[in-house]
Amino acid sequence: MSTLEVTFVTSDRTVWSGQAAQVVVPAVDGSIGILPQMQPTLAVLGEGKVRIIDHDGSVAERAVQGGFVSVDSDVVTIGVDDAERLDSDH
Amino acid sequence: MGAQQREYKQRIGSAQGMKKIFKAKEMVAATRIAKAHARVLATTPYADALTQAIGAVATHSQEAEHPFLQADRAQSGRVAILLITADRGMTGSYSHNAIRNAEELANTLREEGKTPVLYVVGRKGEAYFRFRNRPPHRSWAPYSEDTLGSLGQEIARDLTGDLLSEDPASHLDELYLVGTRFLSRFKQVVRASRLVPMQLVDGQNHDSGSFPLYEFAPDAETTLQELIPRYVQSRIVNLLMQSMASEHAATQRAMQSATDNAQTQIDKFTRLANTARQAEITQEITEIVGGADSLSGSGRTER
Numbered sequence: 001m002s003t004l005e006v007t008f009v010t011s012d013r014t015v016w017s018g019q020a021a022q023v024v025v026p027a028v029d030g031s032i033g034i035l036p037q038m039q040p041t042l043a044v045l046g047e048g049k050v051r052i053i054d055h056d057g058s059v060a061e062r063a064v065q066g067g068f069v070s071v072d073s074d075v076v077t078i079g080v081d082d083a084e085r086l087d088s089d090h
Numbered sequence: 091m092g093a094q095q096r097e098y099k100q101r102i103g104s105a106q107g108m109k110k111i112f113k114a115k116e117m118v119a120a121t122r123i124a125k126a127h128a129r130v131l132a133t134t135p136y137a138d139a140l141t142q143a144i145g146a147v148a149t150h151s152q153e154a155e156h157p158f159l160q161a162d163r164a165q166s167g168r169v170a171i172l173l174i175t176a177d178r179g180m181t182g183s184y185s186h187n188a189i190r191n192a193e194e195l196a197n198t199l200r201e202e203g204k205t206p207v208l209y210v211v212g213r214k215g216e217a218y219f220r221f222r223n224r225p226p227h228r229s230w231a232p233y234s235e236d237t238l239g240s241l242g243q244e245i246a247r248d249l250t251g252d253l254l255s256e257d258p259a260s261h262l263d264e265l266y267l268v269g270t271r272f273l274s275r276f277k278q279v280v281r282a283s284r285l286v287p288m289q290l291v292d293g294q295n296h297d298s299g300s301f302p303l304y305e306f307a308p309d310a311e312t313t314l315q316e317l318i319p320r321y322v323q324s325r326i327v328n329l330l331m332q333s334m335a336s337e338h339a340a341t342q343r344a345m346q347s348a349t350d351n352a353q354t355q356i357d358k359f360t361r362l363a364n365t366a367r368q369a370e371i372t373q374e375i376t377e378i379v380g381g382a383d384s385l386s387g388s389g390r391t392e393r
Contacts, residue, residue: 011133028307043307
């Protein structure tokens with residue numbers, strides 16, 4: 001089973017990096033779910049939550065406001081201005 | 091104790107006091123370099139991600155257009171120079187080098203018939219231009235090391251606004267950054283680089299057939315509109331942080347040589363004080379011997 005290589009960065013630090021099974025990002029025109037072997041995509045993000053879901057089902061969630069996401073051959077790069085940790089995060 | 095000796099002792103004392111201050115400042119700067127450098131490195135992943143994303147738009151979309159990418163933006167002849175200097179003194183030649191580089195760039199631009207417009211960060215640069223009766227167009231001073239990120243955002247917002255402005259009085263054709271690049275603890279270089287108009291260097295040929303179809307959400311145009319101001323901002327923030335690290339490195343070097351100089355002064359005055367003391371003792375002995383001689387020569391037997 002293929003996995004996603006996720007790098008989640010803000011302008012001054014790396015928030016999250018590693019492997020994940022699924023990533024959900026809030027694009028400006030609606031939420032996008034990213035799975036392995038997705039078509040190369042570049043999207044502008046709006047306001048909402050970035051969810052990174054691991055193989056064992058654990059979820060990392062961050063609230064973001066504006067940014068971009070790029071997907072290319074299972075490498076996911078999320079760049080935002082600021083990522084805020086949510087209370088529900090474990 | 092003679093007046094001369096007292097004078098030297100006083101000078102040794104003040105040199106010792108200064109040496110302590112310089113030493114302390116040197117150590118503070120040394121610890122801050124590492125911290126500032128770590129902050130520079132922390133901005134790199136974001137900058138890389140942006141560069142890659144912009145490269146992807148440029149490679150996969152033919153209609154990628156942005157005002158910052160147009161090679162010929164000449165409209166008003168105004169060219170912005172963003173100069174980054176220090177707020178504080180005791181940084182050796184750090185601010186001076188950056189200012190000189192900006193002046194050289196401004197002269198070159200004037201020769202090309204353009205009007206340089208100065209945007210200055212830091213009290214030292216601002217004071218330099220104000221003192222010479224050509225106050226900078228815009229200045230940010232004083233600033234704090236902790237808020238470099240938001241300062242960079244503010245600067246980027248103002249500059250982007252002026253670059254895109256339609257008003258000929260505020261429109262900027264080009265944007266140059268002059269700041270100090272932090273190469274290592276021991277080497278920092280002042281460099282002027284042009285940020286706008288930017289050139290896309292992605293190292294790949296634009297053979298659209300060989301690439302998988304790229305999807306842009308909502309579309310290539312909007313993504314580029316979003317990415318390019320972010321890129322400008324990230325470059326400015328990065329340069330601010332590099333300059334901050336360089337400032338600390340320059341401070342450390344300047345304070346190190348100041349400490350050495352203070353030690354040289356202490357050594358010199360210690361030697362002079364010893365000489366003065368020895369001269370005084372010698373003189374006293376000469377006086378005693380001379381006195382004894384003259385007594386014995388006078389023919390008196392009892393003292």
